[in-house]
Amino acid sequence: xxxxxxxxxxxxxxxxxxxxxxxxxxxxxxxxxxxxxxxxxxxxxxxxxxxxxxxxxxxxxxxxxxxxxxxxxxxxxxxxxxxxxxxxxxxxxxxxxxxxxxxxxxxxxxxxxxxxxxxxxxxxxxxxxxxxxxxxxxxxxxxxxxxxxxxxxxxxxxxxxxxxxxxxxxxxxxxxxxxxxxxxxxxxxxxxxxxxxxxxxxxxxxxxxxxxxxxxxxxxxxxxxxxxxxxxxxxxxxxxxxxxxxxxxxxxxxxxxxxxxxxxxxxxxxxxxxxxxxxxxxxxxxxxxxxxxxxxxxxxxxxxxxxxxxxxxxxxxxxxxxxxxxxxxxxxxxxxxxxxxxxxxxxxxxxxxxxxxxxxxxxxxxxxxxxxxxxxxxxxxxxxxxxxxxxxxxxxxxxxxxxxxxxxxxxxxxxxxxxxxxxxx
Numbered sequence: 001x002x003x004x005x006x007x008x009x010x011x012x013x014x015x016x017x018x019x020x021x022x023x024x025x026x027x028x029x030x031x032x033x034x035x036x037x038x039x040x041x042x043x044x045x046x047x048x049x050x051x052x053x054x055x056x057x058x059x060x061x062x063x064x065x066x067x068x069x070x071x072x073x074x075x076x077x078x079x080x081x082x083x084x085x086x087x088x089x090x091x092x093x094x095x096x097x098x099x100x101x102x103x104x105x106x107x108x109x110x111x112x113x114x115x116x117x118x119x120x121x122x123x124x125x126x127x128x129x130x131x132x133x134x135x136x137x138x139x140x141x142x143x144x145x146x147x148x149x150x151x152x153x154x155x156x157x158x159x160x161x162x163x164x165x166x167x168x169x170x171x172x173x174x175x176x177x178x179x180x181x182x183x184x185x186x187x188x189x190x191x192x193x194x195x196x197x198x199x200x201x202x203x204x205x206x207x208x209x210x211x212x213x214x215x216x217x218x219x220x221x222x223x224x225x226x227x228x229x230x231x232x233x234x235x236x237x238x239x240x241x242x243x244x245x246x247x248x249x250x251x252x253x254x255x256x257x258x259x260x261x262x263x264x265x266x267x268x269x270x271x272x273x274x275x276x277x278x279x280x281x282x283x284x285x286x287x288x289x290x291x292x293x294x295x296x297x298x299x300x301x302x303x304x305x306x307x308x309x310x311x312x313x314x315x316x317x318x319x320x321x322x323x324x325x326x327x328x329x330x331x332x333x334x335x336x337x338x339x340x341x342x343x344x345x346x347x348x349x350x351x352x353x354x355x356x357x358x359x360x361x362x363x364x365x366x367x368x369x370x371x372x373x374x375x376x377x378x379x380x381x382x383x384x385x386x387x388x389x390x391x392x393x394x395x396x397x398x399x400x401x402x403x404x405x406x407x408x409x410x411x412x413x414x415x416x417x418x419x420x421x422x423x424x425x
Contacts, residue, residue, distance in 0.1 A: 029054025051265030052311040062307035080302035101274040101297035105236040105263025106134025118288035122194030128163035130389040159184035166210035167344040178219035199232040202249035208388030217253040230258040244322030244349025272301035317400040321350035328352040331411040353394035365390035
């Protein structure tokens with residue numbers, strides 16, 4: 001292991017991030033399981049990239065069959081991209097009916113921001129102060145934790161608003177958040193930049209996925225539309241049935257965005273991503289920008305992505321996400337009654353977790369404790385992570401085939417770890 005880490009440093013450069021205090025050397029995956037170089041098995045409770053399971057047989061077969069037949073780019077005609085986009089856009093509400101395919105979510109979000117400029121003639125973008133949307137030069141500025149020291153002066157076009165925090169600052173109907181958005185829009189207008197778009201993850205996953213009532217995002221969406229801007233929903237993490245009740249999380253919110261971006265789970269680990277938008281926005285973008293992506297929408301990527309949709313449908317994985325999510329909330333709530341260190345429980349379909357606090361009265365974040373839990377779980381064969389503004393909320397986001405037996409193992413192990421760490425054995 002030390003030799004492998006040193007090789008990474010020499011060949012990839014310093015500060016290349018790894019998970020856990022003791023990194024895991026993964027060599028094989030199957031379903032919801034991963035194996036390291038020593039043959040130890042881990043339950044993957046984190047990975048939304050392998051959306052329909054690691055080494056999914058249908059996805060692997062689709063990839064191999066198409067790769068041995070043809071792979072090229074979209075300046076040649078091929079039916080694969082059209083078949084896929086028809087299937088993909090059928091999961092959206094009108095007028096979201098046209099798509100661009102890319103290789104990464106970062107690229108998709110970059111295009112979405114350019115679409116906003118093309119439609120409005122303005123460049124001002126509003127995002128939350130605890131989010132992450134990718135790492136192109138422009139998109140990296142959307143994240144306050146990822147802003148480069150030099151950035152071509154692009155920071156002037158961004159305004160960050162307070163991320164929702166249902167635990168500390170109740171906002172049951174979304175009016176508080178909408179007010180922050182309205183003030184940011186006014187700031188952009190006053191600065192002579194003008195307002196182009198609000199970009200959010202509908203579940204605010206990186207922000208700690210706060211609890212939201214149905215329609216919570218509507219007031220902010222209405223503020224965006226009144227100002228003449230676009231609503232961009234980044235569904236890289238929240239889409240493809242993960243929220244359980246709907247195929248897309250913005251549908252759960254009761255809003256129809258102008259642009260929806262997606263990535264990661266779209267190809268089950270194969271690098272395919274994209275966005276869906278309206279014919280009007282697409283036409284304006286195509287007139288305003290000369291855009292081409294060599295690998296975006298290639299036949300192999302489209303075959304893989306189509307297989308993912310087939311798996312989601314044939315195995316009823318959206319319904320599974322809803323079912324497991326409900327069970328997870330029950331088990332986490334039981335643990336919250338047992339351990340004072342759990343201040344709040346969060347769940348939206350196959351995304352769930354608990355926020356750790358030093359005391360429930362002051363709601364002081366227990367960030368170091370959360371890190372210790374994550375590493376203790378890794379040592380016991382359970383892979384998960386943490387997130388939120390204070391990095392004190394467990395992020396449990398397993399592949400969609402994750403079942404009740406896997407949940408039982410996860411929760412029993414978490415119970416054991418918390419008992420040991422809090423002295424309640």
